Amino acid sequence: MDPTHAPDFQPPSTNPEIEPTLPPTLIPNRRPIQPPVLADYLNALDKPIEPSVSKHRLENKNNSSSCININSNNIKHMKHKIPKQPTELEPFSSSDEGDDNSNQRSNININNNNNSNIDLIEDSLLIDSESIISSPKVQSQHDDSISIPTPPTNHRTHSFLSDKGPKVHSYQIADLEEVPHGIQRQSKNLKDYSFPSHRLKQQMTTSNKFPLVIVACGSFSPITYLHLRMFEMALDAIREQTRFEVIGAYFSPVSDNYRKPGLASAHHRVRMCELACERTSSWLMVDAWESLQPKYTRTALVLDHFNEEINIKRNGILSKNGNSRLGVKIMLLAGGDLIESMGEPNVWAEQDLQHILGNYGCLIVERTGSDVRSFLLSHDIMYEHRKNILVIKQLIYNDISSTKVRLFLRRNMSVQYLLPNSVIRYIQEHGLYVDEKEPVKLVLNK
């Protein structure tokens, strides 16, 4: 549960040489996940961030100064609600953020009212109705890794399936190592590593939202349906309660140096996460960077890595109208137990908590045994950054734990419907978890 298992672990509070995190100026979209004032909850979430101009007004008054004044006031008002950060890659312009009727104001120029960054002349609507989710076939221009579309050619049988019962052919059940079309698999070493971006949106599909990438850090030994569900729950909560558009989502399995009981080797855990994402999801990805590091990497630095890949190297994401690039907010997705570990002494460095909660933010899925809301109230740093924390209620309660899955495997019990079939088959093929010596008491306390 904590990095104190790492052989080179030194309590952050007593370690003066702790590797520094990125300066906040390099983290572009640090606006809170929740609206800054309660009054914002009264606004419809699909209301444009910049003002909309009614068709009626535009058609009849597009040269009148009164109309311009009204609109400019609106702009000031709206800007006040979602404050701009001076560090953003590029400020939002109204052409990025207009509502879907923004073609109706394409002839209006309100630059004469000190809003020099706002130019409504730009034709933002050319791509208005397009859905710009990147196709799996389209690789990012920065993405030099190889996708391997391998249609099944030989009809081999799966040994563990064919021992008993009818033979199953690979055209009936895909080979575990066969990469579905358009999918980018992670390499097994740092030298060949490249950041996975095959399911990272290249362009915003909405003009009234801010871009967001979700990152879940953990052991994933093995990945379960609960881990996958966490992202779906987060997506629903973000759509319902915030002004952010999720443009990508990643599992980041911890490296072998974490030394937690029950940790299968990193390349197995990465591959199981990849199988789960490939076979059950159309938007989740796995990044092996953390798992390939020669030593344990603190979560704050893992989030910095995502910021570097997405905002610094790729310069964020293209706005919907294609005219500017926007800084992407990056958030940690975690269960209530992980968040509660933030209150334990010597597990997290205070500056890391400030960095994670202040500059990135946290999506917390409630978990049995953890009272996230009370914890939020009692923890000073959490409370300070509460606007940057979204607590996600599990409406259908699910408490699958990897620890119990490992115990079931060890006892030769079924784990069907707790994790994807592809992951179960991978575990069987590689004989994972059967010989584990994890103390059963520890397992049952989970």
Ligand SMILES: Nc1ncnc2c1ncn2[C@@H]1O[C@H](COP(=O)(O)OP(=O)(O)OP(=O)(O)O)[C@@H](O)[C@H]1O
């Ligand atoms: N049932 C659950 N409800 C909410 N969050 C969960 C649940 N299971 C795991 N998580 C969260 O998923 C992330 C990764 O978890 P991890 O890999 O440690 O899974 P785990 O099932 O807790 O594993 P283990 O049993 O080995 O400790 C953590 O943030 C953890 O809090």
Ligand SMILES: NC(=O)c1ccc[n+]([C@@H]2O[C@H](COP(=O)(O)O)[C@@H](O)[C@H]2O)c1
């Ligand atoms: N100081 C830190 O950065 C810190 C402390 C505790 C856990 N963590 C992370 O939280 C996750 C915990 O995963 P488990 O629930 O599987 O133990 C891991 O990714 C681990 O690296 C980070």
